[in-house]
Amino acid sequence: MIRRGVQPQLPASDAELMQRLAAGDIGALGELYDRHQHAVRRFLSRATADAEDVDDLVHGAFLTAVKSAGRYDGRESARPWLIGVAVQLLRRRRRSLGRWLEILGSLKSLRPNSADPRAALPERGELERALSRLSEAKRLTILLAEVEGWSCQELASFFEVPIGTVWTRLHAARRELRKALEPGELP
Amino acid sequence: MSACPRTFEVEALRDGRLGGSERAGFERHLSTCSACARELAALERLGAALCDSHPTSTDELEVRRARTRLLVAFNQSLIGRAGEAEDPLSAVGSRVSRRALGALAAGVAVAAGALWFGARADEKPALPASAVTVRADAGARWTRQISERRELILLDEGRLWIQVRRTGSGNEPPLLVGLPDGELEDLGTTFTVSAESGRTTLVAVEEGSVLLRLRGQAPRTIGARGSWAAPPEEPAPREQPFEPSASAPSAPVPAVKPPAPAVMTAPRPVGSGELPAPGGASERFKAAMQALNRGDGRDAAARFSRFLEQYPRDPRAEDAAYLRVLAHQRSGDSSELQRAARYYLRAYPAGFRRREVAALLPSVP
Numbered sequence A: 001m002i003r004r005g006v007q008p009q010l011p012a013s014d015a016e017l018m019q020r021l022a023a024g025d026i027g028a029l030g031e032l033y034d035r036h037q038h039a040v041r042r043f044l045s046r047a048t049a050d051a052e053d054v055d056d057l058v059h060g061a062f063l064t065a066v067k068s069a070g071r072y073d074g075r076e077s078a079r080p081w082l083i084g085v086a087v088q089l090l091r092r093r094r095r096s097l098g099r100w101l102e103i104l105g106s107l108k109s110l111r112p113n114s115a116d117p118r119a120a121l122p123e124r125g126e127l128e129r130a131l132s133r134l135s136e137a138k139r140l141t142i143l144l145a146e147v148e149g150w151s152c153q154e155l156a157s158f159f160e161v162p163i164g165t166v167w168t169r170l171h172a173a174r175r176e177l178r179k180a181l182e183p184g185e186l187p
Numbered sequence B: 001m002s003a004c005p006r007t008f009e010v011e012a013l014r015d016g017r018l019g020g021s022e023r024a025g026f027e028r029h030l031s032t033c034s035a036c037a038r039e040l041a042a043l044e045r046l047g048a049a050l051c052d053s054h055p056t057s058t059d060e061l062e063v064r065r066a067r068t069r070l071l072v073a074f075n076q077s078l079i080g081r082a083g084e085a086e087d088p089l090s091a092v093g094s095r096v097s098r099r100a101l102g103a104l105a106a107g108v109a110v111a112a113g114a115l116w117f118g119a120r121a122d123e124k125p126a127l128p129a130s131a132v133t134v135r136a137d138a139g140a141r142w143t144r145q146i147s148e149r150r151e152l153i154l155l156d157e158g159r160l161w162i163q164v165r166r167t168g169s170g171n172e173p174p175l176l177v178g179l180p181d182g183e184l185e186d187l188g189t190t191f192t193v194s195a196e197s198g199r200t201t202l203v204a205v206e207e208g209s210v211l212l213r214l215r216g217q218a219p220r221t222i223g224a225r226g227s228w229a230a231p232p233e234e235p236a237p238r239e240q241p242f243e244p245s246a247s248a249p250s251a252p253v254p255a256v257k258p259p260a261p262a263v264m265t266a267p268r269p270v271g272s273g274e275l276p277a278p279g280g281a282s283e284r285f286k287a288a289m290q291a292l293n294r295g296d297g298r299d300a301a302a303r304f305s306r307f308l309e310q311y312p313r314d315p316r317a318e319d320a321a322y323l324r325v326l327a328h329q330r331s332g333d334s335s336e337l338q339r340a341a342r343y344y345l346r347a348y349p350a351g352f353r354r355r356e357v358a359a360l361l362p363s364v365p
Ligand SMILES: [Zn+2]
Pocket: B004, B005, B006, B007, B029, B033, B034, B035, B036
Protein backbone atom coordinates (compact mmCIF):
# COMPACT_ATOMS: atom_id res chain seq x y z
CA MET A 1 0.00 0.00 0.00
CA ILE A 2 1.41 3.33 -0.98
CA ARG A 3 0.01 6.55 0.28
CA ARG A 4 0.52 10.20 -0.37
CA GLY A 5 4.09 11.41 -0.03
CA VAL A 6 5.71 8.24 -1.35
CA GLN A 7 7.77 8.34 -4.54
CA PRO A 8 9.53 5.30 -5.98
CA GLN A 9 13.04 5.81 -7.35
CA LEU A 10 15.02 3.75 -9.81
CA PRO A 11 17.33 1.14 -8.33
CA ALA A 12 21.07 1.73 -8.72
CA SER A 13 23.28 -0.46 -10.91
CA ASP A 14 25.79 -2.83 -9.32
CA ALA A 15 28.61 -0.59 -10.49
CA GLU A 16 27.02 2.41 -8.78
CA LEU A 17 26.54 0.36 -5.64
CA MET A 18 30.20 -0.64 -5.63
CA GLN A 19 31.19 3.00 -5.96
CA ARG A 20 29.01 3.98 -3.04
CA LEU A 21 30.32 1.02 -1.08
CA ALA A 22 33.89 2.13 -1.65
CA ALA A 23 32.88 5.47 -0.19
CA GLY A 24 31.59 3.74 2.94
CA ASP A 25 27.86 3.79 2.18
CA ILE A 26 26.26 1.10 4.32
CA GLY A 27 23.01 1.30 2.37
CA ALA A 28 24.87 0.18 -0.73
CA LEU A 29 26.10 -2.89 1.13
CA GLY A 30 22.53 -3.76 2.09
CA GLU A 31 21.36 -3.50 -1.49
CA LEU A 32 24.27 -5.50 -2.84
CA TYR A 33 23.62 -8.17 -0.24
CA ASP A 34 19.96 -8.38 -1.17
CA ARG A 35 20.80 -8.80 -4.82
CA HIS A 36 23.50 -11.42 -4.56
CA GLN A 37 23.51 -13.12 -1.19
CA HIS A 38 21.40 -15.98 -2.44
CA ALA A 39 23.77 -16.83 -5.29
CA VAL A 40 26.84 -16.48 -3.08
CA ARG A 41 25.30 -18.55 -0.31
CA ARG A 42 24.19 -21.25 -2.69
CA PHE A 43 27.57 -21.39 -4.35
CA LEU A 44 29.42 -21.57 -1.05
CA SER A 45 27.16 -24.19 0.46
CA ARG A 46 27.93 -26.50 -2.45
CA ALA A 47 31.56 -25.54 -2.76
CA THR A 48 32.26 -26.31 0.89
CA ALA A 49 30.24 -29.54 0.80
CA ASP A 50 29.29 -28.86 4.39
CA ALA A 51 26.98 -26.12 5.50
CA GLU A 52 28.60 -25.51 8.86
CA ASP A 53 30.49 -22.34 8.17
CA VAL A 54 28.63 -21.14 5.09
CA ASP A 55 27.09 -18.27 7.02
CA ASP A 56 30.51 -17.10 8.11
CA LEU A 57 31.89 -17.42 4.62
CA VAL A 58 29.03 -15.43 3.10
CA HIS A 59 29.57 -12.83 5.77
CA GLY A 60 33.31 -12.84 5.15
CA ALA A 61 32.85 -12.65 1.38
CA PHE A 62 30.72 -9.51 1.58
CA LEU A 63 33.03 -7.89 4.12
CA THR A 64 36.02 -8.69 1.94
CA ALA A 65 34.12 -7.26 -1.01
CA VAL A 66 33.73 -4.04 0.94
CA LYS A 67 37.48 -3.76 1.40
CA SER A 68 38.16 -4.20 -2.30
CA ALA A 69 35.16 -2.26 -3.59
CA GLY A 70 37.47 0.55 -4.71
CA ARG A 71 39.13 -1.84 -7.14
CA TYR A 72 35.89 -3.05 -8.72
CA ASP A 73 36.23 -3.21 -12.51
CA GLY A 74 32.86 -1.63 -13.22
CA ARG A 75 31.18 -4.54 -14.95
CA GLU A 76 27.41 -4.61 -14.90
CA SER A 77 26.79 -7.53 -12.58
CA ALA A 78 28.87 -7.87 -9.44
CA ARG A 79 27.96 -11.54 -9.11
CA PRO A 80 31.07 -13.08 -10.76
CA TRP A 81 33.24 -10.75 -8.74
CA LEU A 82 31.53 -11.64 -5.47
CA ILE A 83 31.71 -15.35 -6.25
CA GLY A 84 35.41 -14.88 -7.02
CA VAL A 85 35.95 -13.21 -3.66
CA ALA A 86 34.06 -16.03 -1.97
CA VAL A 87 36.23 -18.68 -3.66
CA GLN A 88 39.42 -16.87 -2.71
CA LEU A 89 38.20 -16.73 0.85
CA LEU A 90 37.35 -20.40 0.80
CA ARG A 91 40.75 -21.39 -0.53
CA ARG A 92 42.66 -19.15 1.82
CA ARG A 93 40.74 -20.66 4.66
CA ARG A 94 41.97 -24.08 3.60
CA ARG A 95 45.56 -22.95 3.22
CA SER A 96 45.97 -21.34 6.58
CA LEU A 97 43.16 -22.77 8.53
CA GLY A 98 44.44 -21.60 11.87
CA ARG A 99 44.51 -17.92 11.06
CA TRP A 100 41.12 -18.04 9.43
CA LEU A 101 39.57 -19.97 12.24
CA GLU A 102 40.62 -17.11 14.43
CA ILE A 103 39.01 -14.55 12.14
CA LEU A 104 35.89 -16.59 11.63
CA GLY A 105 35.76 -17.08 15.37
CA SER A 106 35.63 -13.36 15.86
CA LEU A 107 32.91 -13.08 13.24
CA LYS A 108 30.95 -15.70 15.10
CA SER A 109 31.00 -13.56 18.21
CA LEU A 110 28.68 -11.21 16.36
CA ARG A 111 26.01 -13.83 16.14
CA PRO A 112 22.78 -13.19 17.97
CA ASN A 113 22.64 -15.02 21.28
CA SER A 114 19.62 -16.99 20.33
CA ALA A 115 19.97 -20.60 19.34
CA ASP A 116 20.68 -21.05 15.67
CA PRO A 117 17.22 -21.33 14.11
CA ARG A 118 18.59 -22.60 10.83
CA ALA A 119 16.78 -25.72 9.86
CA ALA A 120 18.79 -28.87 9.49
CA LEU A 121 20.04 -29.39 5.97
CA PRO A 122 17.61 -31.29 3.81
CA GLU A 123 18.57 -34.68 2.57
CA ARG A 124 21.05 -34.07 -0.20
CA GLY A 125 20.31 -35.52 -3.57
CA GLU A 126 22.58 -37.98 -5.31
CA LEU A 127 24.16 -35.19 -7.33
CA GLU A 128 24.97 -33.11 -4.26
CA ARG A 129 26.46 -36.13 -2.53
CA ALA A 130 28.61 -36.89 -5.54
CA LEU A 131 29.65 -33.25 -5.71
CA SER A 132 30.69 -33.32 -2.08
CA ARG A 133 32.95 -36.32 -2.75
CA LEU A 134 34.96 -34.46 -5.39
CA SER A 135 38.25 -32.84 -4.47
CA GLU A 136 37.84 -29.18 -3.71
CA ALA A 137 39.73 -28.12 -6.84
CA LYS A 138 37.48 -30.20 -9.07
CA ARG A 139 34.34 -29.13 -7.25
CA LEU A 140 35.14 -25.44 -7.52
CA THR A 141 36.10 -25.76 -11.16
CA ILE A 142 32.95 -27.59 -12.25
CA LEU A 143 30.65 -25.28 -10.26
CA LEU A 144 32.26 -22.14 -11.63
CA ALA A 145 32.14 -23.50 -15.18
CA GLU A 146 28.70 -25.09 -15.26
CA VAL A 147 26.73 -22.96 -12.80
CA GLU A 148 28.47 -19.60 -12.93
CA GLY A 149 29.38 -19.82 -16.60
CA TRP A 150 33.07 -19.01 -16.30
CA SER A 151 35.16 -19.88 -19.37
CA CYS A 152 38.13 -22.24 -19.13
CA GLN A 153 40.42 -19.31 -19.83
CA GLU A 154 38.92 -17.34 -16.94
CA LEU A 155 39.23 -20.36 -14.67
CA ALA A 156 42.88 -20.84 -15.62
CA SER A 157 43.85 -17.29 -14.81
CA PHE A 158 41.73 -17.23 -11.65
CA PHE A 159 43.31 -20.40 -10.24
CA GLU A 160 46.71 -19.54 -11.76
CA VAL A 161 47.00 -22.94 -13.43
CA PRO A 162 47.60 -23.94 -17.08
CA ILE A 163 44.40 -24.21 -19.09
CA GLY A 164 45.12 -27.93 -19.58
CA THR A 165 44.72 -28.38 -15.84
CA VAL A 166 41.28 -26.80 -16.01
CA TRP A 167 40.25 -29.16 -18.80
CA THR A 168 41.55 -32.14 -16.88
CA ARG A 169 39.69 -31.10 -13.74
CA LEU A 170 36.46 -30.57 -15.63
CA HIS A 171 36.75 -33.91 -17.35
CA ALA A 172 37.49 -35.77 -14.12
CA ALA A 173 34.72 -33.98 -12.26
CA ARG A 174 32.13 -34.81 -14.92
CA ARG A 175 33.26 -38.40 -15.02
CA GLU A 176 32.86 -38.81 -11.27
CA LEU A 177 29.51 -37.06 -11.19
CA ARG A 178 28.15 -39.10 -14.05
CA LYS A 179 29.39 -42.31 -12.49
CA ALA A 180 27.26 -41.50 -9.48
CA LEU A 181 24.23 -40.39 -11.48
CA GLU A 182 24.14 -42.77 -14.41
CA PRO A 183 26.06 -45.91 -13.43
CA GLY A 184 27.01 -48.03 -16.42
CA GLU A 185 26.16 -45.43 -19.01
CA LEU A 186 29.60 -43.98 -19.52
CA PRO A 187 31.24 -44.63 -22.88
CA MET B 1 24.94 -48.82 -28.21
CA SER B 2 27.29 -47.97 -31.04
CA ALA B 3 30.65 -46.50 -29.96
CA CYS B 4 32.42 -43.71 -31.81
CA PRO B 5 36.15 -42.93 -31.54
CA ARG B 6 35.42 -39.19 -31.62
CA THR B 7 33.15 -39.07 -28.57
CA PHE B 8 35.88 -37.51 -26.41
CA GLU B 9 35.70 -34.44 -28.67
CA VAL B 10 32.21 -33.63 -27.41
CA GLU B 11 33.61 -32.42 -24.11
CA ALA B 12 36.38 -30.56 -25.94
CA LEU B 13 33.71 -28.74 -27.91
CA ARG B 14 31.77 -27.87 -24.79
CA ASP B 15 34.85 -26.52 -23.00
CA GLY B 16 35.93 -24.41 -25.93
CA ARG B 17 38.98 -26.51 -26.71
CA LEU B 18 38.24 -26.86 -30.41
CA GLY B 19 39.37 -24.05 -32.67
CA GLY B 20 37.91 -22.80 -35.96
CA SER B 21 38.15 -25.61 -38.53
CA GLU B 22 38.29 -28.41 -35.92
CA ARG B 23 35.13 -27.10 -34.42
CA ALA B 24 33.28 -26.82 -37.69
CA GLY B 25 34.39 -30.32 -38.65
CA PHE B 26 33.27 -31.87 -35.40
CA GLU B 27 29.94 -30.07 -35.48
CA ARG B 28 29.32 -31.64 -38.89
CA HIS B 29 30.15 -35.05 -37.43
CA LEU B 30 27.88 -34.44 -34.48
CA SER B 31 24.88 -33.89 -36.73
CA THR B 32 25.26 -37.39 -38.16
CA CYS B 33 26.63 -39.45 -35.23
CA SER B 34 24.07 -40.67 -32.71
CA ALA B 35 26.73 -41.74 -30.18
CA CYS B 36 28.25 -38.24 -30.05
CA ALA B 37 24.80 -36.62 -29.95
CA ARG B 38 23.94 -38.79 -26.96
CA GLU B 39 27.15 -37.81 -25.26
CA LEU B 40 26.42 -34.13 -25.84
CA ALA B 41 22.94 -34.53 -24.41
CA ALA B 42 24.37 -36.27 -21.34
CA LEU B 43 26.82 -33.42 -20.72
CA GLU B 44 24.07 -30.87 -21.12
CA ARG B 45 21.87 -32.80 -18.71
CA LEU B 46 24.64 -32.78 -16.14
CA GLY B 47 25.17 -29.04 -16.54
CA ALA B 48 21.45 -28.37 -16.21
CA ALA B 49 21.22 -30.61 -13.13
CA LEU B 50 24.06 -28.70 -11.50
CA CYS B 51 22.27 -25.42 -12.19
CA ASP B 52 18.88 -26.61 -11.02
CA SER B 53 19.92 -28.32 -7.84
CA HIS B 54 18.95 -26.45 -4.69
CA PRO B 55 20.99 -27.98 -1.94
CA THR B 56 20.22 -25.52 0.82
CA SER B 57 16.98 -24.56 2.40
CA THR B 58 17.64 -20.99 3.33
CA ASP B 59 15.59 -19.79 6.20
CA GLU B 60 14.47 -16.32 5.18
CA LEU B 61 14.54 -15.06 8.73
CA GLU B 62 18.07 -16.36 9.18
CA VAL B 63 19.16 -14.60 6.01
CA ARG B 64 17.77 -11.36 7.35
CA ARG B 65 19.60 -11.84 10.63
CA ALA B 66 22.80 -12.51 8.71
CA ARG B 67 22.17 -9.29 6.84
CA THR B 68 21.92 -7.34 10.07
CA ARG B 69 25.10 -8.99 11.32
CA LEU B 70 26.87 -7.93 8.14
CA LEU B 71 25.76 -4.31 8.42
CA VAL B 72 26.85 -4.20 12.05
CA ALA B 73 30.28 -5.60 11.17
CA PHE B 74 30.60 -3.13 8.32
CA ASN B 75 29.70 -0.26 10.56
CA GLN B 76 32.20 -1.41 13.16
CA SER B 77 34.93 -1.67 10.60
CA LEU B 78 34.24 1.96 9.69
CA ILE B 79 34.25 3.02 13.28
CA GLY B 80 37.59 1.26 13.52
CA ARG B 81 37.22 0.08 17.06
CA ALA B 82 35.54 -3.23 16.50
CA GLY B 83 37.59 -4.72 19.33
CA GLU B 84 36.42 -2.36 22.03
CA ALA B 85 32.89 -1.76 20.88
CA GLU B 86 30.10 -3.38 22.75
CA ASP B 87 28.91 -6.45 20.94
CA PRO B 88 25.81 -4.93 19.39
CA LEU B 89 23.94 -8.12 18.75
CA SER B 90 24.42 -9.55 22.18
CA ALA B 91 22.91 -6.30 23.35
CA VAL B 92 20.01 -6.98 21.04
CA GLY B 93 19.61 -10.40 22.58
CA SER B 94 19.55 -9.04 26.10
CA ARG B 95 16.83 -6.63 25.16
CA VAL B 96 14.40 -9.33 24.30
CA SER B 97 11.61 -8.76 26.74
CA ARG B 98 7.99 -9.60 27.10
CA ARG B 99 6.28 -9.85 23.81
CA ALA B 100 2.63 -9.08 23.75
CA LEU B 101 1.82 -10.54 20.35
CA GLY B 102 -0.06 -13.77 20.32
CA ALA B 103 -1.03 -13.54 23.97
CA LEU B 104 -4.60 -13.74 25.09
CA ALA B 105 -6.35 -10.42 25.37
CA ALA B 106 -6.21 -10.34 29.16
CA GLY B 107 -2.54 -11.17 29.19
CA VAL B 108 -1.90 -8.54 26.56
CA ALA B 109 -3.41 -5.83 28.71
CA VAL B 110 -0.91 -6.54 31.48
CA ALA B 111 2.04 -6.65 29.11
CA ALA B 112 0.88 -3.51 27.37
CA GLY B 113 1.10 -1.73 30.68
CA ALA B 114 4.84 -2.02 30.33
CA LEU B 115 4.78 -0.16 27.02
CA TRP B 116 6.83 2.99 27.15
CA PHE B 117 7.37 2.77 30.87
CA GLY B 118 9.49 -0.28 30.34
CA ALA B 119 11.21 1.14 27.33
CA ARG B 120 13.18 3.81 29.11
CA ALA B 121 15.93 1.52 30.33
CA ASP B 122 16.54 0.41 26.76
CA GLU B 123 17.85 3.73 25.65
CA LYS B 124 21.54 4.32 25.49
CA PRO B 125 23.04 7.70 26.09
CA ALA B 126 24.06 9.17 22.77
CA LEU B 127 27.21 11.12 22.07
CA PRO B 128 26.64 14.86 22.45
CA ALA B 129 26.66 15.31 18.69
CA SER B 130 23.57 13.15 18.18
CA ALA B 131 20.46 14.92 17.05
CA VAL B 132 18.43 11.75 17.38
CA THR B 133 15.80 10.82 19.93
CA VAL B 134 14.60 7.23 19.96
CA ARG B 135 11.72 5.70 21.82
CA ALA B 136 11.04 2.00 21.65
CA ASP B 137 8.17 -0.25 22.49
CA ALA B 138 8.93 -2.49 25.45
CA GLY B 139 9.25 -5.58 23.28
CA ALA B 140 11.39 -3.95 20.62
CA ARG B 141 14.72 -5.54 19.74
CA TRP B 142 17.06 -2.91 18.46
CA THR B 143 20.52 -1.51 18.85
CA ARG B 144 22.19 1.80 18.29
CA GLN B 145 25.68 2.86 17.36
CA ILE B 146 27.14 6.23 16.78
CA SER B 147 30.39 7.32 15.23
CA GLU B 148 31.66 10.48 13.66
CA ARG B 149 30.66 9.20 10.26
CA ARG B 150 27.16 7.97 10.91
CA GLU B 151 24.61 6.96 13.43
CA LEU B 152 23.19 3.51 12.94
CA ILE B 153 20.04 2.13 14.47
CA LEU B 154 19.30 -1.49 13.76
CA LEU B 155 15.73 -2.61 14.28
CA ASP B 156 15.15 -6.33 14.43
CA GLU B 157 11.62 -6.43 15.79
CA GLY B 158 9.09 -4.03 17.27
CA ARG B 159 8.42 -0.35 16.93
CA LEU B 160 10.61 2.72 17.22
CA TRP B 161 9.67 6.37 17.22
CA ILE B 162 12.60 8.39 15.96
CA GLN B 163 13.08 12.11 15.87
CA VAL B 164 16.01 13.83 14.21
CA ARG B 165 16.61 17.44 15.06
CA ARG B 166 19.33 18.87 12.89
CA THR B 167 20.89 22.10 14.08
CA GLY B 168 22.18 22.83 10.61
CA SER B 169 25.77 22.91 11.86
CA GLY B 170 26.56 19.92 9.69
CA ASN B 171 28.36 18.31 12.63
CA GLU B 172 25.76 15.66 13.28
CA PRO B 173 26.37 12.35 11.57
CA PRO B 174 23.71 11.11 9.14
CA LEU B 175 21.28 8.53 10.45
CA LEU B 176 20.60 5.18 8.91
CA VAL B 177 18.02 2.74 10.25
CA GLY B 178 18.81 -0.86 9.37
CA LEU B 179 15.66 -2.98 8.97
CA PRO B 180 15.36 -6.74 8.69
CA ASP B 181 14.63 -6.38 4.98
CA GLY B 182 16.10 -3.03 4.04
CA GLU B 183 17.21 0.37 5.20
CA LEU B 184 15.66 3.66 5.97
CA GLU B 185 17.70 6.78 5.48
CA ASP B 186 16.72 9.83 7.43
CA LEU B 187 16.54 13.07 5.54
CA GLY B 188 15.92 15.18 8.67
CA THR B 189 12.66 14.12 10.19
CA THR B 190 10.37 12.60 12.80
CA PHE B 191 9.00 9.18 12.02
CA THR B 192 7.85 5.82 13.34
CA VAL B 193 9.07 2.52 11.99
CA SER B 194 7.88 -1.00 12.80
CA ALA B 195 9.26 -4.42 11.99
CA GLU B 196 7.60 -7.73 12.62
CA SER B 197 8.72 -11.28 11.88
CA GLY B 198 11.69 -10.29 9.81
CA ARG B 199 10.08 -7.62 7.70
CA THR B 200 9.29 -3.97 7.83
CA THR B 201 5.60 -3.44 8.40
CA LEU B 202 5.08 0.29 8.72
CA VAL B 203 6.85 3.60 8.19
CA ALA B 204 4.94 6.74 9.11
CA VAL B 205 6.56 10.13 8.68
CA GLU B 206 5.43 13.09 10.77
CA GLU B 207 7.87 15.74 9.62
CA GLY B 208 10.59 15.90 6.99
CA SER B 209 11.16 12.85 4.82
CA VAL B 210 12.88 9.48 4.73
CA LEU B 211 14.28 7.30 2.00
CA LEU B 212 13.06 3.72 2.33
CA ARG B 213 14.91 0.93 0.58
CA LEU B 214 13.41 -2.51 0.89
CA ARG B 215 14.76 -5.66 -0.57
CA GLY B 216 13.43 -6.36 -4.03
CA GLN B 217 11.68 -3.02 -4.30
CA ALA B 218 12.56 0.32 -5.80
CA PRO B 219 13.68 2.86 -3.20
CA ARG B 220 10.98 5.31 -2.23
CA THR B 221 10.95 8.59 -0.43
CA ILE B 222 8.21 9.17 2.11
CA GLY B 223 7.38 12.77 2.81
CA ALA B 224 5.74 14.57 5.70
CA ARG B 225 2.49 12.96 6.86
CA GLY B 226 3.02 10.19 4.36
CA SER B 227 3.18 6.57 5.34
CA TRP B 228 3.99 3.22 3.87
CA ALA B 229 2.59 -0.05 5.14
CA ALA B 230 3.57 -3.52 4.07
CA PRO B 231 0.83 -5.42 2.29
CA PRO B 232 -0.49 -8.13 4.60
CA GLU B 233 1.10 -11.55 4.22
CA GLU B 234 -2.25 -13.17 4.69
CA PRO B 235 -5.49 -11.79 3.34
CA ALA B 236 -6.31 -8.79 5.50
CA PRO B 237 -9.41 -8.92 7.64
CA ARG B 238 -12.24 -7.19 5.86
CA GLU B 239 -12.46 -3.66 7.03
CA GLN B 240 -15.68 -2.03 8.03
CA PRO B 241 -16.77 0.77 5.74
CA PHE B 242 -15.52 4.10 6.91
CA GLU B 243 -18.06 5.77 9.15
CA PRO B 244 -18.24 9.52 9.36
CA SER B 245 -16.94 10.60 12.73
CA ALA B 246 -20.29 12.22 13.50
CA SER B 247 -21.71 8.76 14.18
CA ALA B 248 -19.22 8.23 16.98
CA PRO B 249 -19.96 10.28 20.06
CA SER B 250 -16.38 10.49 21.22
CA ALA B 251 -14.80 10.18 17.80
CA PRO B 252 -11.08 10.72 18.21
CA VAL B 253 -8.97 12.38 15.56
CA PRO B 254 -7.86 9.84 12.95
CA ALA B 255 -4.14 9.04 13.06
CA VAL B 256 -3.64 9.81 9.40
CA LYS B 257 -4.67 13.44 9.31
CA PRO B 258 -5.60 15.49 6.32
CA PRO B 259 -2.89 17.94 5.25
CA ALA B 260 -2.39 20.41 8.05
CA PRO B 261 0.55 22.14 9.63
CA ALA B 262 2.52 19.56 11.59
CA VAL B 263 1.78 21.06 14.96
CA MET B 264 2.64 18.94 17.94
CA THR B 265 -0.04 18.62 20.53
CA ALA B 266 2.63 18.36 23.18
CA PRO B 267 6.23 19.53 23.05
CA ARG B 268 8.62 16.73 22.18
CA PRO B 269 11.52 16.08 24.48
CA VAL B 270 14.93 16.69 22.97
CA GLY B 271 17.84 14.34 23.52
CA SER B 272 17.97 10.65 24.07
CA GLY B 273 16.33 9.04 27.04
CA GLU B 274 14.17 11.88 28.20
CA LEU B 275 10.79 11.02 29.58
CA PRO B 276 7.78 12.58 28.00
CA ALA B 277 6.65 15.77 29.68
CA PRO B 278 5.41 14.93 33.20
CA GLY B 279 1.77 15.54 34.00
CA GLY B 280 0.87 15.33 30.31
CA ALA B 281 0.38 12.40 28.01
CA SER B 282 2.32 9.96 30.17
CA GLU B 283 0.31 10.65 33.31
CA ARG B 284 -2.93 10.32 31.42
CA PHE B 285 -1.90 7.13 29.74
CA LYS B 286 -0.75 5.70 33.06
CA ALA B 287 -4.03 6.66 34.74
CA ALA B 288 -5.99 4.94 31.99
CA MET B 289 -3.83 1.83 32.38
CA GLN B 290 -4.44 1.85 36.12
CA ALA B 291 -8.17 2.03 35.56
CA LEU B 292 -7.94 -0.93 33.20
CA ASN B 293 -5.79 -2.93 35.58
CA ARG B 294 -8.16 -2.45 38.50
CA GLY B 295 -10.96 -3.72 36.28
CA ASP B 296 -12.83 -0.48 35.69
CA GLY B 297 -13.36 -0.91 31.96
CA ARG B 298 -15.78 1.96 31.60
CA ASP B 299 -13.45 4.47 33.25
CA ALA B 300 -10.45 3.11 31.36
CA ALA B 301 -12.25 3.40 28.02
CA ALA B 302 -13.22 6.99 28.75
CA ARG B 303 -9.63 7.82 29.72
CA PHE B 304 -8.17 6.20 26.60
CA SER B 305 -10.70 8.11 24.50
CA ARG B 306 -9.58 11.38 26.07
CA PHE B 307 -5.97 10.41 25.54
CA LEU B 308 -6.67 9.79 21.86
CA GLU B 309 -8.45 13.11 21.51
CA GLN B 310 -5.70 15.07 23.19
CA TYR B 311 -2.62 13.22 21.94
CA PRO B 312 -3.61 11.71 18.61
CA ARG B 313 -0.03 11.74 17.39
CA ASP B 314 1.60 10.46 20.53
CA PRO B 315 3.54 7.25 19.87
CA ARG B 316 1.27 5.51 22.38
CA ALA B 317 -1.88 6.43 20.46
CA GLU B 318 -2.07 3.05 18.79
CA ASP B 319 -1.71 1.33 22.14
CA ALA B 320 -4.41 3.55 23.56
CA ALA B 321 -6.73 2.72 20.68
CA TYR B 322 -6.13 -0.96 21.24
CA LEU B 323 -6.46 -0.79 25.01
CA ARG B 324 -9.72 1.07 24.61
CA VAL B 325 -11.05 -1.95 22.72
CA LEU B 326 -10.01 -4.17 25.62
CA ALA B 327 -11.55 -1.78 28.11
CA HIS B 328 -14.92 -1.96 26.35
CA GLN B 329 -14.58 -5.72 26.19
CA ARG B 330 -14.00 -5.78 29.93
CA SER B 331 -17.01 -3.60 30.65
CA GLY B 332 -19.14 -5.77 28.38
CA ASP B 333 -20.27 -2.96 26.09
CA SER B 334 -20.36 -4.71 22.75
CA SER B 335 -21.55 -1.82 20.58
CA GLU B 336 -18.81 0.46 21.95
CA LEU B 337 -16.36 -2.39 21.58
CA GLN B 338 -17.18 -2.69 17.91
CA ARG B 339 -16.98 1.04 17.40
CA ALA B 340 -13.57 1.15 19.09
CA ALA B 341 -12.38 -1.87 17.13
CA ARG B 342 -13.42 -0.29 13.83
CA TYR B 343 -11.62 2.89 14.80
CA TYR B 344 -8.44 0.94 15.54
CA LEU B 345 -8.56 -0.93 12.22
CA ARG B 346 -9.24 2.25 10.28
CA ALA B 347 -6.52 4.31 12.01
CA TYR B 348 -3.91 1.52 12.09
CA PRO B 349 -4.49 -0.69 9.07
CA ALA B 350 -1.08 -2.25 9.66
CA GLY B 351 -1.29 -2.10 13.44
CA PHE B 352 0.34 -4.66 15.70
CA ARG B 353 -2.96 -5.96 17.01
CA ARG B 354 -4.86 -5.78 13.74
CA ARG B 355 -5.72 -9.48 13.72
CA GLU B 356 -6.76 -9.66 17.34
CA VAL B 357 -8.95 -6.60 16.94
CA ALA B 358 -10.48 -7.80 13.68
CA ALA B 359 -11.36 -11.07 15.38
CA LEU B 360 -13.55 -9.12 17.82
CA LEU B 361 -15.78 -7.85 15.05
CA PRO B 362 -18.66 -9.89 13.64
CA SER B 363 -17.78 -11.08 10.16
CA VAL B 364 -19.04 -8.94 7.33
CA PRO B 365 -21.33 -10.75 4.89
ZN1 LIG C 1 30.77 -39.66 -33.16
